[in-house]
Amino acid sequence: MGVLQQIITGLCDAGDEVIFAWRSFEAYPILVELAGARAVRIPLDHLEGHDLDAMAAAVTERTKIILLCTPNNPTGVPISHDRIEAFLRAVRSDILVVIDEAYVEYAEAGSGPDSLALYREYPNVCILRTFSKAYGLAGLRVGYAVAAPEIAEGLRRTALPFSVSALAQKAAIASLDAGEEMEARVAVVKQERARMSRELAARGWKLEPSQGNFLWIRADDELRTRLMEAFDGAGIMVRAYQGDGVRITVADAAANDRVLRILAAHAA
Template sequence: MNASQTSMLGETVRPSLRSAVVGLPGYVPGRRAQGADVAALASNENHHEPLPSVAAAVAEAAGRMNRYPDMGAVELRERIAAQLSVTAEEVAVGPGSVGVLQQIITGLCDAGDEVVFAWRSFEAYPILVELAGAVPVRVPLDAEEGHDLDSMAAAVTERTRVVLLCTPNNPTGVPIAHERIEAFLRGLRRDVLVVIDEAYVEYAEDGSGPDSLALYREFPNVCVLRTFSKAYGLAGLRVGYAVASPDIAEGLRRTAIPFGVTALAQQAAIASLDAEAGMRERSAGVKRERGRLQEALRALGWTVPESQGNFVWLRTGDELRTSLLEAFEAAGVMVRGYAGDGVRITVADSASTDRVIRVLNGITPPRH
């Protein structure tokens, strides 16, 4: 060992992680189901098997997996653009909407820049921000479990580069009304990018949230973020997209990992757009179960926000949260707990809804 391999104290010198990475909280995914009789309601996955036409497209594309995918995802971008009445130059794709979000933060934020978002919201937000060396600015939700846009506006400083608006919000399910976002945008600096994260928009009732594309057309600093993971059922293939001004979208494509969206994922997404009617029919079933579950839980005394996602939210303290998780575990139902905040339950089929109701029927809800 030479002198360059030892420190002055004689200790071995080794590579070390960045301090931002050492202190980074790990993303906590929903637990995987173990056993055929387990209801997997922790990850907001689509409980339906893939649509037959989508599965066929993936099987056909698998025969060419020895070739690199189209790095520019041109055909997919053109199909998304046609569906949304934008141009392909305004569309960027990535490995899930979270992958595109990482491209957004990487493309816009230098070290020390700030990203403002509601909390609690999507678990990956602070992780991606800190990984980029930027500063996460968490703004507490309002009393109705939704975004407090006045407080978010007040949290914007000269260092703010991005604002994230999750609608419907994950994990609470509460959407943001169109007129509220419009007023927020009118009072915001035009050099701040506002990302409207709509991972669950296909589960929302018409008019419950914003017309995000209309806002995008009016405000050049709006970016719309969506995914094929949820309602389209492509969680295992990882493909999402953003609609943004051509210069921003081009920057997102530049910051993307080369070939990050596989050929199978691209073809599955295109086939999913062709199978829109099937997706809508399945989503309608989830909406019906969501309404039935919310009505039943309120009848049992639980306070449940009016969710527009494929999940419902129960605000609890840690003691009750622990009891809930234990009760669900004993009943073979997997749900997602958030320390200090509550429990999120994915909506699936009617049998799963019945199991959730049976568990909560035996637990006294908190007093508010």
């Protein structure tokens, strides 16, 4: 998130526009407003994914940045390679298109873009990734960008000194050497994600396939309130979004069974 804040602050002046899907990562509008820019929220499509046609149509002469979150947080829906490539051909090359892949390690191969290939072909593409999710370093706040040299140089110049501690740097480097362990943890999440999706679908819940480490339940405020009361009563933490729904993190099998029991009792 720190790198994204640098990007938005560095590129946007007052009144400039940043386009992103909504609902998506909740920090997007906050960071845009902190930079004095204008947040342009484009509603998700009926499959809980990015409406890229609407996003392209929303571009104006003040558009500086477009954020694409894949898999999308909180819905888990990815954006395919072909769709992003067509989108890049449709928008101006002076607009920075940021592909936020915070949850990419949880995605099945081929479900999302080959972002590095897009970066190599389109100079206005910037990729964001993090060690906070699949690598398990959430408290250390380590992330990085893959960007064109001029963007990367700007990020270096605007970086807050000492924002990443020596301990965090060592942990990130150690994580790179623990790929097999990370992949084993991710495999368990994928297995449990598939199991939960099957059981919930069998009980009448309508879910779009998630490629994150969470499941998304679209819910109006009445259903959301009932679910939150049930989860709170059971001591289970989930993330609620007013007017939209509930995001449930995939945990270990025992915790997931508790979630399934609650949702079974509230199935439509």
